[in-house]
Amino acid sequence: MKTTYAVLSEGLEKRFGEVHALRGLDLAVAPGTVCGVLGPNGAGKTTAVRVLTTLSRPDGGSATVAGHDIAKEPAAVRAAIGVAGQNASVDSELTGRENLRLFAKLLRLRGAAGRARADELLERFELDQAADRAARTYSGGMRRRLDLASSLLTRPRVLFLDEPTTGLDPRSRGQIWTAVRELAAEGTTVLLTTQYLEEADQLADDIVLIDHGRAAHRGTPAELKSRIGSYAEVTVAEDATEAVFLAAAGVLDQLTGALPVIDRERRAVGAVATDATLTLPRIVRELDTAGVPVIDASLRPPTLDEVFLRLTAGADAPHRATERSAA
The missing domain is CATH 3.30.70.100 (Alpha-Beta Plaits)
Structure with a gap:
């Protein structure tokens, strides 16, 4: 019986001029798991996320996300995923509630359903007390939680988190960790890139170590340590x-x-x-x-x-x- 992966890439290639960012990247992420993608600066982690989320077209190889081909079915891929990048994408002049309702409309989640989902996520991420304050008054941790909430409005099957806790204090980082664990327990597949090794150790079911655009090592945290x-x-x-x-x-x-x-x-x-x-x-x-x-x-x-x-x-x-x- 063929295994169905939430994220599967085979021989993925990406070049930027003379820079060969991805050199045949292979990934296989099981549904409902957290996959930690690690690597030195410039190894290709963010490029991989951009290609898999259809923000950048590959130059070679193939990949499917949530069962959809990233090159042939980009719209279907986008409908099935959530993305939280390295920098919070919220509007500082809007309130937390207005930000989520705006994102809901952009995602075609309109009317009462969109408002209800926004309110649900504000409560889930402990932002309900600050929901009607301008986002510019939020701490860095609050802004990251608001950004993460916006990526979950459509209940994505696969969530891409690109260094979600960079620059956060330990308490804010712990809140993001709790949210990631809850999402995985509910069946969401999470692909997490991070520079914090402890973060991967705490959250990831499997780890892929990317080096020079390739998957150089993979395994559970315990397996990698044993090597x-x-x-x-x-x-x-x-x-x-x-x-x-x-x-x-x-x-x-x-x-x-x-x-x-x-x-x-x-x-x-x-x-x-x-x-x-x-x-x-x-x-x-x-x-x-x-x-x-x-x-x-x-x-x-x-x-x-x-x-x-x-x-x-x-x-x-x-x-x-x-x-x-x-x-």
Whole structure:
């Protein structure tokens, strides 16, 4: 029996002049799931969303969304989807309620049905108390929730969320997460692009890691973590010099053969350890021999951030310490 996917692309290609944004992208998203699409800046995530939502025509390959061909049936695709882009598309001069009612009319959801649906979504996204205030008075989180509400007016079968929580505070981000979980539980398929690895870890049933316009890796968060082994991390003394950080990185490089990551703000140095025989006592002994003043050390399962750093480093990446900026 052939599997029916909510989103299916095969060999999707897209060029912008000499820039090859998509290089044969394959995606297969099951109905009623959240698929997290990750990748470095410029990997092709937003281009993929624009092509799959019919905002940009592909140069090669094929794709269906909600069972409709994006090239042959663009109108049917648009009728079946909702889209919330990186920037909120609300009108700042209109109230929250007026924004949703305007979008309802544009989507041909008119009269009492449109007004009722707008009111329902305002309540669902906890915007009912501010519904009659101008959107310019809304916080960033409120504007994002209003934008997300507008994408749900027609009860889409597939919802595309392109970095929906960028710039939001933790509370606002948590509200968006709750909404995404509820939508998936109700049967909506969500394709989520995000720069926040924790977000994908929390929400995604499956993850596709795009690199250079291709689906380089895919699997559940747990499956991706299991591919790269453990993560060795040491915390150096508070007065550690640059030489201490580099010495710790050198020890982890030698023991793991991986690219160490230096996080000076946390005074931490870490690296992926694929050798199943590597033990914490051995790490501590080697650091002690190298004269590295360590106040803590661990050997644990990796986070999705660490998986991302490892899988996007490239097989031919030089074995030198890299920096991790504070999130």
